Amino acid sequence: MSSIDPTTTTIETEADSASAPPDVRHGVLRRTFRAKRAWIGAIALALITLWAFVGPLLAPYNATDSDVLAFGAAPGGGHWFGTNDIGQDVYAQTLVGLQKSIIIGLIAGPLATLIAGFVGAIAGYFGGVADRVIVWVIDLxxxxxxxxxxxxxxxxxxxxxxxxxxxxxxxxxxxxxxxVVRGQTMSLRERDFVKAARYMGVKPLTIIRRHIIPNVASLLIIDATLGVGAAIIFESTLSYFGFGIQVPDVSLGSLLASYSNAAVTRPWLFALPAATLIATVLATSLLGDAFRDAIDPTSGANRD
Structure with a gap:
């Protein structure tokens, strides 16, 4: 008959019960969508994304077609956003650019958050030389x-x-x-459930994955959501100055650069892609802002 060590059993029970924070996901989502701006942002972002990927299928022209009968035409008829100097449909170009900007934002924003979560948790948990080196790189x-x-x-x-x-x-x-993650991790590593896991011989990376990351997941969700809009702005800025998306690809930033000279004489060429960019970034910002307030209600009390 095998014996049972009550001390080990107690530690294992404590570690198991506290290995992850309470499941607050449903509560966070419920609080998030109590705010009107969350619904506005989510619906707007969904509609913009649907428009970006379904709209080209319904448009009468594609981004590379040239209508020889409509050089520099104003919005109307079959060209809903008008045409450029060589008769290309600005509506189709805007949707193609919007697709690229959304894809880049949806990948770059969460990827940056993933890097932040991993690097910050490593620095905060291990401390010492690893922490000093990582902090030096961050500061640089x-x-x-x-x-x-x-x-x-x-x-x-x-x-x-x-x-x-x-x-x-x-x-x-x-x-x-x-x-931010580093600071939270330095606090979490002194918590009883992390100490219990460490005493039980759980590997450090496993502790980070099971105990640290779930406890900072709310911060990472906020950062990933807001990071989508930030990445779109970053890419658009680079493309506007000619350092981002290159021909034959197109993004909203490159469209704005192409049509900036016509902003006064033919404002629709510049204004409509610009409005599309602003609406996309605003939708992601509203949703991210609502997430932040749901997780930290004191950050935006009584704004709705």
């Missing part, structure tokens, strides 16, 4: 203007696909959240 990247670094390295990546741009945006977008 925060001091160096990321936009100018991307401008300098962009010629190297011009021949590569837009995936390289996604990686670059992610690499320069994780530092602030990594500092």
């Amino acid at each position: 990247l925060l001091v160096i203007p990321s936009f100018f670094i991307l401008v300098l390295v962009s010629p190297i990546f011009k021949q590569l696909s837009w995936v390289a741009l996604v990686v670059l945006i992610s690499v320069f977008s994780w530092m602030i959240m990594a500092r």
Whole structure:
């Protein structure tokens, strides 16, 4: 008959019961969608995404077609956003650019959050040399203007696909959240359930995955949501100045750059892609803001 160590059993029970925070996901979602701006942001973002990917299928022209009978035409008829100087449909171009901007935002934002969560948890949990090195790298990247670094390295990546741009945006977008996660991890590693897991011989990376990350998941969700809009703005800015999406690809930023000279004489060429960009970023910001207030109600009390 095997004996049972009551001390080990107690520690195992404590660790199991506290290995993850209470399941607050449903509560967070419920509080999030009590705010009107959450519904506005979610519905707007869903409609914009649907429009971006279904709209081209319903449009009478594609982004590369040239209508020889409608050079520089105003919105109307079959060209809902008008045409450019060579008769290309601006509506179709806007939707193609919107697709690329949404895809880049949806990949780069969460990827930057993933990097921040992993790096911040490693620094906060291990401390010592690892923490000092990571903090030094974070401080260095925060001091160096990321936009100018991307401008300098962009010629190297011009021949590569837009995936390289996604990686670059992610690499320069994780530092602030990594500092937040590091601070939370330094507090969590002293909690009883983390100590219990450590005494039981659980590997550090397993502790980070099972105990640390779930306890900072709410912060990471907020960062990922807001990061989508930030990544879209970042990509659009780079593309506007010619350092982002390259021909034959198109994004909202490159469209704005192409049509900026016509902003006064033919304002629809510039204004309609710009309005699309603003609406997309605003929708993601509203949703992320509602998530933040649901998790930290004191951050935006009585705003709705």
